[in-house]
Amino acid sequence: MPEPKVKKPWTRDAVLRQVGTQAMLLAVLAVVMFPVLWVLSLALDPRNISKPLELTLIPPGASFEAFRKVLFDPFTNLCTVPNDLDSCMTFSDLLINSLLVALTTSVLAVVVGASAAYAFSRFRFWGRQIGMIGFIALIMMPATGVLAPLFVLMNTIRIGGEPLRKTLLGLAIAYTATALPFAIWNLKGYFDTVPIDLEQAALVDGASPMRVYTRIVLPLSTPALAVTVLFSFMAGWTEFILAWLFLDDPSRFTLAMALRGMQGQFTTPWSEFAAMSVLMSIPILLLFFGLQRWIVSGLTVGSVKG
Amino acid sequence: MAIATQDATVRRRSRRKARLQENARAWAYILPAGLVMLVISVFPQMFQLWMSFTDFRVANLRFNIFDPETWDRFGPAWIGIENYVRIIESDLNIPNYNFSRLLFFTFVWAVVNVILHVSLGVGIAMVLNGERVIGRRFYRALFIIPWALPAYISALTWRNMFDPTFGAVNQLFGIDVDWLNDPIPPFDIPGLSWLPLAFYAVLIANTWLGWPFMMVVATGALQSIPKELYEAVDIDGATKWQKHWNVTFPLLRPAMVPAIMLGFIWTFNQFNVIFFISEGGPLGATEILVTQAYKLVAENQLYGVASAFAVVVFFILLVITLIQNRVTRATEAADA
Incomplete structure (x- = not known):
């Protein structure tokens, strides 16, 4: 602060x-x-x-009845064995899946995105401008017709004998693709503001670009890294359309999916629906609270000057 | 003499080698991100591009590109650019469809939204970044709630809030306005009434939803401004406004430009807010390109036309982004 x-x-x-x-x-x-x-x-x-x-x-x-129901009662529409309450998902099961997906998404997006952003910010190479525009161009097309071919493709790729489509990892990779364009552009923009003199001094001293990247550029970019983590976590946390399309096994379902699943065609348990919406935003607030000190940790950059 | 030319060739060769090395190294850093995008985004979009030149309908849904047996039986008919012609000439059997009006409205929607999101986001981030603001951590955390709720929940909430009888907005102000369905505004405000009330309703909802993201990005970016710069202009006796104008805004630019360019694309394709709040109404007046494309699939099962729609949106956004990039030089390398 x-x-x-x-x-x-x-x-x-x-x-x-x-x-x-x-x-x-x-x-x-x-x-x-x-x-x-x-x-x-x-x-x-x-x-x-x-x-x-x-x-x-x-x-x-x-x-607080609705909150109690959501937190502790089984979700009777999400059971692996029909009519067996013990096989139904509970809030904590869903929470674990959601956390897995969102955390994997944010780690993948930050690691993969920062690496690409570093190249775009610091190297001069053939295809740099087209490459950057390319990443942003990939979020321009509305997904009206792309879900079916994506389904087929993810079904064809197999990891450990199982189609990638059915796994939480597959879902996280798909979300990473939606978060990456922002991750790359945001980080590249921030890397540009990190003074280049320090790196050049380190390079002259014989440090490898990889070392410069992990020891100088990344530590000085914590605000942008934290924003990217938050953004990609959110992407994985709230999405439900792809998730409903991809996952078959209720034991892998996420909170966002369960929330969407509550909205029945004829009846919706509104109190529980509202309670769950409120509950779902709490982990994001906690994450933000934890990240806040990194988002506002700009002191290091200032001290580099001079 | 001979030795000198040899030297030059060697030098040229090693320079070329260094260049190649730099290129290879750069692309190695980009490769992982490129691979993810290739599988998840590029392939389906290529497929969609192909679909846009065909008469893809429900009967073709069993077509599977990885299974040659389905190619002949379920493959759609190639019809060239007919889908595009029908879209642009407004030759579609949809009520209230007019391509140029749709495009113009989508553009207005995106521009007005982004201006509001960015000015609110940057403004409030700057206020919160000021010297010893009591409770700033608390404010910052609560202000991101609109962003933290699933957009679809917020959209449903706002739809109910604009309900004519039970909606919170009417109850709060003690008015009786049909925000979402009235094609003619009940009161006339010069310069604003050419758009239906529903536009302002979705605009309010989407601004509520969109500004916290800009605030977070701006908060991060504000930290990259060295304090010494402010001290330097302080010595020059700069006023508060001169400080913002000469130091804060120029130095916020590198971080805000990508957020603005992406924000424009997201808003241009903001499906949830329009689809769940105004449903494109009244009489299609708040329909944007994506919601129209979705309806082509959901209501008319015209997959081919919808794909062409998506491709048209892609090219419009590409042109806008290239212009923005030209103006802001966002893709320049740091040392350029």
């Missing part, structure tokens, strides 16, 4: 400025939280309705 070294006293101006800033931030917070609180109120509402009838955070007869 960029704190000033010497604590300045709270002058009248500083206090007034702080009050103004806080008023503005609270206003933004109100707008941001309004729909979220609205969902929370639905989750607390025992009447199982899709829209609250009045604007109250705590509806009449509010209870």
Whole structure:
């Protein structure tokens, strides 16, 4: 956190400025939280309705029943053996799968993306511009018709005797492809701001480009790396269309899939649906809290200068 | 003399070798990312490109490119550019379809959104980055909630919030407005009323959804600005605005440019918000290119036309991106 070294006293101006800033931030917070609180109120509402009838955070007869159901009851539509409750997925099973997919996605995207971004930022080579445009161009085409051929292809590639399509790894690789263009462009942009003098000095001293990359460029780019981790984690955490298409075995299903699965054709358990939406955003908040110190850890870059 | 030319040749050769080495090394760094994209993105998109030149329909769904036996039985008929002609000449049997209006609306949608997302995101990131703002970690974490919720959940939530009778928006302001279905705005604001109210509803929802991402990117980028630079302009007696204009904005640029270019592409193809909130209505007025392409598949089973639609979107975005790249020089190497 960029704190000033010497604590300045709270002058009248500083206090007034702080009050103004806080008023503005609270206003933004109100707008941001309004729909979220609205969902929370639905989750607390025992009447199982899709829209609250009045604007109250705590509806009449509010209870945490929906949260309890989502967290501890088996998901009866996601069972490996039909009508056997013991074989049904629970929230914690789904959570583990979601974490596996999202973490694999973010690790793959950061490692693979940073390596490509480094090349785009530091080397001058044939096809650099076309290569960079190429990566971004691959997210331009809407996926209306690409799911079927992707399904067939992932079904053909086998890993350990099983089609890649049916595995969480296959899913994570597919999500990595959606996160990579941002990862590469974002990291390349940040690498560009890392002063090049330090690297050149290290190269003159006989360090290999690989060493320069892992010891100088990466440590100085933690904010962009953290943003990339967050972004690709999110991509793996919230996606459900590909997941529903690819995975057959309920024991591999994710939270986002279960959430989508709750929306029935005729009935939807709205309170549970809302409760689960709220629960699903909590791990992301925790991740952000953990990453925040890296996102704002820019001190190192400043100290390189001079 | 002979020795001198030999020397030159050797030098030229070793220079060429060094160049080749640099090229090989660069591509080795890119190879893993390239492989992932090749399998997941390039192959299906090539397939889609091929589909766009055919009359692909439900009957052709059993066509499997890896199984030659299905080629003759289920392969679609090649019809050349007919799908493209039908799209551009608005010769499709869909109500309220007009290609140029659709394209124009999609463009307006993306531009207005990105401007709002970026200005809000950068502005609030700068406020939070200011000297000793109390509770900044708390604010930053809560502000990313809209981004942390699955977009589809947020879209459903906003749709319900715009409900005419039970929606929170009407209840909050004590008004009675049919946000999503009224083709003519109930009140007239000069310069804004040429778009239906539904446009502003989806715009509000998507701005709520989109600005936190820009805030996070800007927060990261703000850290790359050396404090010494501010101290230097402080000595020159710069005002607050001069500081932002001369130091903050230029130095935010390298990180924000990729986010803006990608943000434009994502918004251009933002399916969830339009599809779940306004459903393209009223009378197709808030339809964007992707939602239209989706409906071609889901409602009309015209896979070939939908693929052509996707290819058209691709080329439009490619042209826009190349122009942006020309202006911002985002793909230049760091030392260039």
